[in-house]
Amino acid sequence: MHVVGKLSVKKPIFNRPKKKTNIKEKIAYICIYAVALITMLALISIIGYVLLNGIQHINLEFFTQEPRSMGRKGGIFSIIVGTIYLTIVSIAIATPIGIGAAIYLTEYAKENKLIKIIRFGTETLAGIPSIIFGLFGFVFFVIFLGFRWSILSGGLTLAIMILPTLIRTTEESIKTVPNSLREGSLALGATKWQTIVKVVLPSSIPGILTGLILGIGRAIGETAAIMLTAGSSLGIPESIMDPTRTMSVHVYLLASEGLSKEKTFATASVLIIFVLIINLSANMVANKYIKKLI
Amino acid sequence: MVNNTKIKVRNLNLFYGEHQALIDVNMDIMKNKVTALIGPSGCGKSTFLRTLNRMNDLIDGVKIKGDVLLDDVDIYGNESDLINLRKNVGMVFQKPNPFPKTIYENVAYGPKIHGIKKKSELDEIVEKSLKGAALWDEVKDRLDKPALGLSGGQQQRLCIARCLAVEPDVILMDEPTSALDPISTVKVENLLDELKAKYTIVIVTHNMQQAGRVSDYTSFFLNGKIIETDLTENIFSNPRDKRTEDYITGRFS
The missing domain is CATH 1.10.3720.10 (MetI-like)
Structure with missing residues (x-):
């Protein structure tokens, strides 16, 4: 009971001002996404390039x-x-x-x-x-x-x-x-x-x-x-x-x-x-x- | 009286480096009885339990003085064999710790390392042990399934079965139900009642009601010392020491 009482006094988290954190979140997300993408692209392009050039000669x-x-x-x-x-x-x-x-x-x-x-x-x-x-x-x-x-x-x-x-x-x-x-x-x-x-x-x-x-x-x-x-x-x-x-x-x-x-x-x-x-x-x-x- | 004592502890002192965790502990543990060790956290009850199968040997910097006699043989004497000791004195831990193997392999593990190879013999031991731990009916159709797929309470009973499989005389239990839900706790407690017909049981518990329910004797530990040991009903109805009374009535914890 105590706990419930205490919690309800505090402002609920979702009512707090959020604009600033939201932008930061987004930037962070985009950066991480981009980095992941670059890694994947590097891998795919290397493997792809080699396979494209090589696979036709494999029999x-x-x-x-x-x-x-x-x-x-x-x-x-x-x-x-x-x-x-x-x-x-x-x-x-x-x-x-x-x-x-x-x-x-x-x-x-x-x-x-x-x-x-x-x-x-x-x-x-x-x-x-x-x-x-x-x-x-x-x-x-x-x-x-x-x-x-x-x-x-x-x-x-x-x-x-x-x-x-x-x-x-x-x-x-x-x-x-x-x-x-x-x-x-x-x-x-x-x-x-x-x-x-x-x-x-x-x-x-x-x-x-x-x-x-x-x-x-x-x-x-x-x-x-x-x-x-x-x-x-x-x-x-x-x-x-x-x-x-x-x-x-x-x-x-x-x-x-x-x-x-x-x-x-x-x-x-x-x-x-x-x-x-x-x-x-x-x-x-x-x-x-x-x-x-x- | 003498032949009813399974373990005698005399003037046991234990040090973790500089810190003394057990001070002049004396205790007689009775055969085919359940002895409960109670006391506040850090009072040394678990440490004491672990001296009985020499699990403290695994910790660096532990020094032990005094005697622990199992059937009148000093378990810390040079002649005593650690492997045999642990075979005779089994242990069930606070958190269920089944091996990441099948249910069958978990129970057969002990017998196997002690040299039993015949499949039929192992089958028999596994069945007997699982029945002894009141788990057989729940798992008999999935013995080849991983033990980690069992519920917490089942895992703990599996650990008890695993311990029974090496046919110990004494079973040490270190807060065996503290990680379990109430229903599983009841199952384990009921099991204790059945097990004491064949085994001597020492159980560490934080739960006073549990000590009252399951044990015949109770020892109260405080700051590394035994304050008093008596029949459980005496401890709970009229303790001799003021501190025991304070503890069991919840005046300090």
């Missing part, structure tokens, strides 16, 4: 044939294989390390100097230009360890590049798992490890997937670091020790050497479609997973 042969005469003719079969191969290798290396590190940092580590240094390290790694990673990979994996230009060297280099983002996103999603769930599990007599594996990680899978998508995006989009570590061979890689060329590298080389405009845009189109498919399917997996939980 079945483009997917099934190997490139001929340096890529001027033929398809990109071996390059698609190389892209997938390299991406899988780098993700396979980065995922266990990244998730493990994130678990350590969130669940086990106590806030101390060492942890601060590790955090600082991962953050700095995330900001280092990829060419530096490439240079390191070249000197360390390719030459010092003698892996030569190979999918292994490239995969390891990309894995190091992906790690910071993966650790970060995994950490963030592990942190969003409510503590009450951990307590619930521990109170049933579960060990810490059981709790992490059976309760914490399953609940943070959508976040981990996001990290993986970002990582895959970075791996697929990389050029310089890959050329330095995996080479730019046009052949089909037969083992992890073979050199290869990814689609991004192919686009870069075709464009920079002016070999073929059609093939450049066709490859770029395939690359875009590739990334779209990966994003959409990862989203679908995450949504399906979330639906199963709630």
Whole structure:
């Protein structure tokens, strides 16, 4: 009763003068709308431009044939294989390390100097230009360890590049798992490890997937670091020790050497479609997973 | 008398860093009875509850002195095994905290981590536990549905079922109905009455009527100390301590 009495004394909100705020509201709305529009336009025009120029040159042969005469003719079969191969290798290396590190940092580590240094390290790694990673990979994996230009060297280099983002996103999603769930599990007599594996990680899978998508995006989009570590061979890689060329590298080389405009845009189109498919399917997996939980 | 005591607490002192949260707590918790812990916020009753299954171990900077004896074994002694302790002393929390898994998986979680793998055995435990928590009839047709789709009251009973599934002797409840609507509260309270035949129950509650309704014994906590422990009817009809009387008559809260 008290509350009702108090409220009715105050002027109702909708009777207050509103002209000034209304104009401000409108301006803010228009600005935000415009900004959103610009973002969308940029995205659509880039994708649209590439697809318009590329899609007419894509046919079945483009997917099934190997490139001929340096890529001027033929398809990109071996390059698609190389892209997938390299991406899988780098993700396979980065995922266990990244998730493990994130678990350590969130669940086990106590806030101390060492942890601060590790955090600082991962953050700095995330900001280092990829060419530096490439240079390191070249000197360390390719030459010092003698892996030569190979999918292994490239995969390891990309894995190091992906790690910071993966650790970060995994950490963030592990942190969003409510503590009450951990307590619930521990109170049933579960060990810490059981709790992490059976309760914490399953609940943070959508976040981990996001990290993986970002990582895959970075791996697929990389050029310089890959050329330095995996080479730019046009052949089909037969083992992890073979050199290869990814689609991004192919686009870069075709464009920079002016070999073929059609093939450049066709490859770029395939690359875009590739990334779209990966994003959409990862989203679908995450949504399906979330639906199963709630 | 001696063999009716399930948990003996002797000279228990607990520190959060510098702050002393429990001061010389002594208490006997009776077997197959419901013991209610009441007291104003921050009086240490929840902290005390959490010493009984060593949940305070999870918090940094907690120091504990004194003895807690479960069936005459010191649970803080080196020989006692934390996993076994928590298996024997289950806990239900203030806010229902079902895992984001199916109803079935929630109940089967405990038995599974303790090594039961056979499907038929798990099925049996799940059914028994859900029946024990008076939830079976409501969920038996949707065991494979997510637990988070249940109502708050059902979720809390699911958490009780999850706790029963590991077959504890003691069940600790930390304000188990404070997040529930009145009807769900009644259901949980009725459940307590059934459960005490098999389990020893310790319940923290803010709700004095609830303590009166469900418990056999009541302990009144104030500023980290137990002011008095007695049969619930004695506490509510003629408390020995003035402060207890003040609290239960609502003169301070």
